[in-house]
Amino acid sequence: xxxxxxxxxxxxxxxxVWAAIAAPVRSFAQRxxxxxTGIATLLAIWHLAASSGAYxxxxxxxxxxxxxxxxxxxxxGLLGHIGASLARFAGAYGAAVVLAVPLGLLLGLRxxxxxxxxxxxxxxxxxxxxxxxxxxxxxxxxxxxxxxFIIFLAAFFPSLLATVGAVRRVDPQYLRVARNFGxxxxxxxxxxxxxxxxxxxxxxxxxxxxxxxxxxxxxxxxGTRSGLGFLIVDARNFLRTDLILVGMxxxxxxxxxxxxxxxxxxxxxQARWGVQxxxxx
Amino acid sequence: xxASTAIQLFGAGRSFPDRSxxxxxxxxxxxxxIRAGELVCLVGPSGCGKTTLLNLVAGFDRPTVGRVLVGGxxxxxxxxxxxxxxxxxxLFPWRSVLANVEYGLEVRGTPRAERRAIVEETLALVGLxxxxxxxxxxxxxxxxxxxxIARALAVDPACLLMDEPFGALDAMNRIRMQEEISxxxxxxxxxxxxxxxxxxxxxxxxxxxxxxxxSPGRVKQVLDxxxxxxxxxxxxxxxxxxxxxxxxxxxxxxxxxxxxx
Numbered sequence: 001x002x003x004x005x006x007x008x009x010x011x012x013x014x015x016x017v018w019a020a021i022a023a024p025v026r027s028f029a030q031r032x033x034x035x036x037t038g039i040a041t042l043l044a045i046w047h048l049a050a051s052s053g054a055y056x057x058x059x060x061x062x063x064x065x066x067x068x069x070x071x072x073x074x075x076x077g078l079l080g081h082i083g084a085s086l087a088r089f090a091g092a093y094g095a096a097v098v099l100a101v102p103l104g105l106l107l108g109l110r111x112x113x114x115x116x117x118x119x120x121x122x123x124x125x126x127x128x129x130x131x132x133x134x135x136x137x138x139x140x141x142x143x144x145x146x147x148x149f150i151i152f153l154a155a156f157f158p159s160l161l162a163t164v165g166a167v168r169r170v171d172p173q174y175l176r177v178a179r180n181f182g183x184x185x186x187x188x189x190x191x192x193x194x195x196x197x198x199x200x201x202x203x204x205x206x207x208x209x210x211x212x213x214x215x216x217x218x219x220x221x222x223g224t225r226s227g228l229g230f231l232i233v234d235a236r237n238f239l240r241t242d243l244i245l246v247g248m249x250x251x252x253x254x255x256x257x258x259x260x261x262x263x264x265x266x267x268x269x270q271a272r273w274g275v276q277x278x279x280x281x
Numbered sequence: 282x283x284a285s286t287a288i289q290l291f292g293a294g295r296s297f298p299d300r301s302x303x304x305x306x307x308x309x310x311x312x313x314x315i316r317a318g319e320l321v322c323l324v325g326p327s328g329c330g331k332t333t334l335l336n337l338v339a340g341f342d343r344p345t346v347g348r349v350l351v352g353g354x355x356x357x358x359x360x361x362x363x364x365x366x367x368x369x370x371x372l373f374p375w376r377s378v379l380a381n382v383e384y385g386l387e388v389r390g391t392p393r394a395e396r397r398a399i400v401e402e403t404l405a406l407v408g409l410x411x412x413x414x415x416x417x418x419x420x421x422x423x424x425x426x427x428x429x430i431a432r433a434l435a436v437d438p439a440c441l442l443m444d445e446p447f448g449a450l451d452a453m454n455r456i457r458m459q460e461e462i463s464x465x466x467x468x469x470x471x472x473x474x475x476x477x478x479x480x481x482x483x484x485x486x487x488x489x490x491x492x493x494x495x496s497p498g499r500v501k502q503v504l505d506x507x508x509x510x511x512x513x514x515x516x517x518x519x520x521x522x523x524x525x526x527x528x529x530x531x532x533x534x535x536x537x538x539x540x541x542x
Binding site for chain 2: 171173174176177179180181183184187191192196198272
């Protein structure tokens with residue numbers, strides 16, 4: 001944050017006082033108010049479009065109508081849907097991380113193994129989790145499992161690739177020093193490779209978190225009876241466009257909240273590691 | 282192990298294949314013996330093979346001809362009995378100063394209590410006791426290099442191999458660190474092989490100076506520095522030795538900017 005330049009001695013004292021008051025006000029405005037103008041503009045455009053008469057309320061409910069629907073949804077179990085979605089997401093994402101990180105460590109360390117596995121990963125990765133829908137239902141039926149499977153797929157490949165990349169990018173000088181001190185290969189992995197790769201892995205998991213959250217709705221369209229995805233599908237079946245928008249808004253806001261809290265965590269990790277800037281993979 | 286000889290090179294050289302696969306000499310066969318407790322500086326222009334030579338002694342690299350012996354035994358790889366100190370410090374940024382210095386003892390399996398005692402003593406030796414809980418990025422370059430030196434000393438190696446260790450520091454800090462290393466050397470009596478391209482640094486520190494030349498990398502001359510310690514950088518005899526080194530580097534008349542007075 002840049003502080004305003006101090007007033008020259010010839011200026012009126014009032015100017016300095018004003019600058020002292022203005023600076024924190026300006027910084028508050030920049031940090032808190034400016035981001036809100038974007039949201040406000042979006043709401044204004046939405047409101048104008050809804051009241052222009054070009055769309056019926058069934059096609060595009062106004063922000064106010066959506067707000068009323070949100071209150072209604074809150075009274076009729078929105079919190080339960082949020083809980084179901086979060087639980088499903090946590091399970092799927094957790095399973096992806098628990099599998100992808102150790103596998104990524106192994107593949108990052110064993111060059112020849114990675115050479116064998118890389119083509120498989122590169123063929124599977126571009127297939128959208130949505131393309132897995134039919135198989136997910138055939139293999140896992142309908143309900144919780146296919147939804148978890150879809151979110152798992154969305155999180156697994158980015159986590160795996162981030163971990164492999166992070167391990168391979170560990171500064172060889174660190175390995176040199178560790179070997180100089182007589183580290184065995186398993187000590188090398190535990191004391192150097194994992195901690196050195198950790199900030200990059202954390203960044204990869206953060207990105208995977210965001211992309212997996214996108215597939216929450218898709219996964220929950222596969223016959224679940226709860227969750228935000230179900231809420232949207234159910235609202236569509238009853239042509240409750242206002243409730244669809246409520247579901248969309250909640251997904252967006254929760255995504256934002258998750259991303260922000262992970263960012264805080266990530267900054268703490270980076271500060272502890274002394275990392276100034278982690279390059280995006 | 283013979284009591285007096287620490288490092289021996291018998292016709293040790295290193296070639297690397299160039300792009301067309303023809304071997305090129307990075308270091309032409311070197312014969313050199315370094316006594317235990319001796320401080321030897323390798324001086325020369327870039328491309329003279331001084332880091333190649335150091336890497337052969339460190340065990341990071343193997344000679345393509347000849348033999349390299351440390352403590353009477355053939356060098357087969359890196360070993361905690363000879364620790365390399367790099368220009369870029371290579372501290373572990375995720376570990377505190379204390380945990381960095383502790384590293385070698387930790388992988389060796391030294392019991393915790395003993396470890397802590399050694400680390401405390403070593404940090405005191407380099408004057409960083411107050412910074413044990415800091416992380417490397419919170420320290421200046423000179424302090425980081427002192428942590429690296431402490432990390433090396435903690436495992437009590439017979440040899441320290443220093444690869445332009447103060448090259449990244451400003452002039453004042455470099456002089457301070459040179460005094461520091463000569464004090465530590467006097468206290469701990471390590472064998473030190475020290476690569477530098479700073480002639481003053483070599484004359485200030487070394488018992489002997491190995492002057493090297495480039496293309497192909499080779500040892501040109503080994504000079505004895507018979508100056509009493511502590512050395513004064515401005516004394517007439519210091520300047521005499523310095524002139525001898527410059528003459529060997531063929532820089533007396535044709536001053537290279539790297540070696541300007």
